[in-house]
Amino acid sequence: xxTSVRTFLxxxxxxxxxxxxxxxxVAHQTYGDAAKWIPKDFNPNDxxxxxxxxxxxxxxxxxxxxxxxxxxxxxxxxxxxxxxxNKEGKYADTKKYPFAVLWxxxxxxxxxxxxxxxxxxxxxxxxxxxSTDKAYPSTSWANAYGQNGYIPFFNSVLKRYKK
Amino acid sequence: xxxxQILDLLINVLFPLSIGISIYFVSGKVGVNRFIRNEIPDGLxxxxxxxxxxxxxxxxxxxxxxxxxxxxFLLFELLQYFHVINGTGDWQDVVIYFCFSYIALAxxxxxRLLFKS
Numbered sequence: 001x002x003t004s005v006r007t008f009l010x011x012x013x014x015x016x017x018x019x020x021x022x023x024x025x026v027a028h029q030t031y032g033d034a035a036k037w038i039p040k041d042f043n044p045n046d047x048x049x050x051x052x053x054x055x056x057x058x059x060x061x062x063x064x065x066x067x068x069x070x071x072x073x074x075x076x077x078x079x080x081x082x083x084x085x086n087k088e089g090k091y092a093d094t095k096k097y098p099f100a101v102l103w104x105x106x107x108x109x110x111x112x113x114x115x116x117x118x119x120x121x122x123x124x125x126x127x128x129x130x131s132t133d134k135a136y137p138s139t140s141w142a143n144a145y146g147q148n149g150y151i152p153f154f155n156s157v158l159k160r161y162k163k
Numbered sequence: 164x165x166x167x168q169i170l171d172l173l174i175n176v177l178f179p180l181s182i183g184i185s186i187y188f189v190s191g192k193v194g195v196n197r198f199i200r201n202e203i204p205d206g207l208x209x210x211x212x213x214x215x216x217x218x219x220x221x222x223x224x225x226x227x228x229x230x231x232x233x234x235x236f237l238l239f240e241l242l243q244y245f246h247v248i249n250g251t252g253d254w255q256d257v258v259i260y261f262c263f264s265y266i267a268l269a270x271x272x273x274x275r276l277l278f279k280s
Contacts, residue, residue, distance in 0.1 A: 009219045010228055014235055017212045020180075021239060022248055032244075 029152040030159050031139040039127050039136055042099050044074035044161050050084050050091060050100035050130070051076050055123060060147050072154050074161075084130075094131040101125050101153070104138060123149035167278040168218060175214035175267070175274065183207035205256055206263035209236060213267040222275035224268065236260040 031037075054064040065078055077097075083089055084100045091097045105123040123146075124138035139153070183204035212235075216228050240257050242248045 006219050010216055010231075013212060013215045013219065014232075017208065017215075018235075018239065021208060 030156040031152055033139055034156040034160050037126065037137050037139055038157060038160055039099065039129060041129075042127060044157065047096050047098045048075040048077055050097050051078050052081050052084060052100070052102045053078055054147070054150065055103050055105045056147055064150050067151065068154065072158065084128075091130075098130060100128045100130055102128055102135075103150075105149075121146055123147065125150060125153040171218050171222075171274060171278045172215070175218070176211045179207040179211045179214075183211075202255070202259045206259045209260040210263040210267045213264045217267065217271055217274075222271055222278070224271060229268070233261065233264060236264070 051068065054060040061078075068076060068078070077091075079091065081102060083091060084102065086092075087094075103123050103125055105121065126138045127136040128134065129136075139156075186199060186204050213229070213232055216232050217224070220228060237257060239248075240253065240260075243253075
């Protein structure tokens with residue numbers, strides 16, 4: 001094999017491994033700016049965290065619930081947005097349910113020379129203090145996790161309060 | 164490509180990558196230690212890349228390509244750190260990459276003799 005072929009193969013290996021490294025990493029991704037969007041007075045050991053259902057279809061709702069049950073080691077309940085925002089219903093007790101996580105989702109558009117515009121579905125989580133109705137910001141980091149956007153969100157929370 | 168090289172690729176590249184991918188999948192279904200879930204797949208990824216570079220260059224240690232690979236690992240984490248690509252940019256990951264790279268380099272002579280035709 002010629003040196004030029006070996007050189008080409010070496011660069012190709014870098015390219016393939018770079019792509020594979022990015023693609024495989026969602027399972028343990030976190031957002032480095034967690035301190036900016038996790039409320040300072042949020043303590044996962046206090047009360048039950050309300051989490052809005054996954055905004056997509058039933059399969060994704062089940063997947064998110066399964067992931068949370070296996071990975072989120074604190075108390076939580078999954079509820080729909082109406083119930084979370086209702087102050088007189090099942091979740092009226094803000095001492096027991098002090099914080100909620102809601103999802104903001106939508107399509108981001110990007111443009112690539114030659115191939116035009118691309119739409120990518122994203123979901124961004126944000127905390128809401130239920131006693132004051134204060135909504136905290138979402139991460140300012142790039143989010144390319146699509147329907148798995150909840151994984152880096154909760155990984156970041158878990159990392160911050162690592163037991 | 165000789166049979167020995169194909170076998171070398173299977174054992175030192177595809178096999179570790181498969182183990183790493185399996186850990187990702189299994190850890191989503193059953194409880195797996197945090198270190199095993201997060202660090203071992205990264206280490207196996209690094210081991211596979213160093214191995215593929217060594218195999219391409221007939222298991223001769225070429226300083227330029229080994230340094231380029233180690234710099235690649237560093238760059239990969241730096242790009243995460245500066246938010247160019249998704250991730251956290253963790254120095255612990257760099258340590259893991261380098262440890263597994265060391266294992267690949269330390270075992271190079273063994274595999275070179277093993278797959279010598």
